[in-house]
Amino acid sequence: MPVCVLTSGFKKAWIGALLSCCLPAFVHGDEPVGPTAKAANAYADDADEERFDLLVREDIFAGFEGDAKRLANGLKVCEATLAKNPQHAEAMVWRGAIRVFQSGQAFQQGDPGKGIRLWMSGLKDMDDAKKRRPNDIAVMIPRAAVMIGAGRNAPPAMGRPLLEAVRDDFEAIYEEQKDVLDHIGEHPLGELRMGLADVYRLLDQPAKSESQLRRVIEELPGTAYADRATRWLAAEPTTKLTHNCIGCHDG
Secondary structure (H helix, E strand, O other), X not given: OHHHHHHHHOOOOHHHHHHHHHHHHHHOOOOOOOOHHHHHHXXXXXXXXXXXXXXXXXXXXXXXOOOXXXXXXXHHHHHHHHHHOOOOXXXXXXXXXXXXXXXXXXXXXXXXXXXXXXXXXXHHHHHHHHHHOOOOHHHHHHHHHHHHHHHHHOOHHHHHHHHXXXXXXXXXXXXXXXXXXXXXXXXXXXXXXXHHHHHHHHOOOHHHHHHHHHHHHHHOOOOHHHHHHHHHHHOOOOOOOOOOOOOOOOO
């Protein structure tokens, strides 16, 4: 079971880009992030809080970087929210992300039984969130960001369905944003198009991947995104390529 590989590079790839930088731009416009512990109490009094990601993301990212206490804080907020509202899709999808990460830790610690349970429950959380809010970008982005890492590293029989789910989410995000792509900014646009190019390549859809890369060059000339897209277009089909976030994280 290869999910343990997620633990080492979990934040550096698309999850860090989409969740910490692009999600605010796609959804509501960026806002200052406050500590999870303080936000949790505020959220408990307001089930309709728009920016649930602000309540948990910084603690969860710190947890992905090795801070077990902050990861537990993020999970606590998700669990408390779901205890109050079991259908809260954003809490569900973020809890799923945590569980998938924890499954990797369990495998690394030699506990495959726990790893499998966390893996399955994490994927179920993310799928249930999508069923609850099928067109919500605040659900699709975290789900896709986690699943592309899982799908990339899993055996084909397990990985392909995950990558197909990622493709569907990215395409839905694109459809939702296509009329405002000129206004979302270089970073979200570059990440969205490179993410599409990446997942199309992983799914053996080279023509679609190439189309996204050419749009990057056309729409973002002179940027690091255009440079990367140019290199990808010149690469051999068998070259292993992975898109990591440009501009806010290493890689």
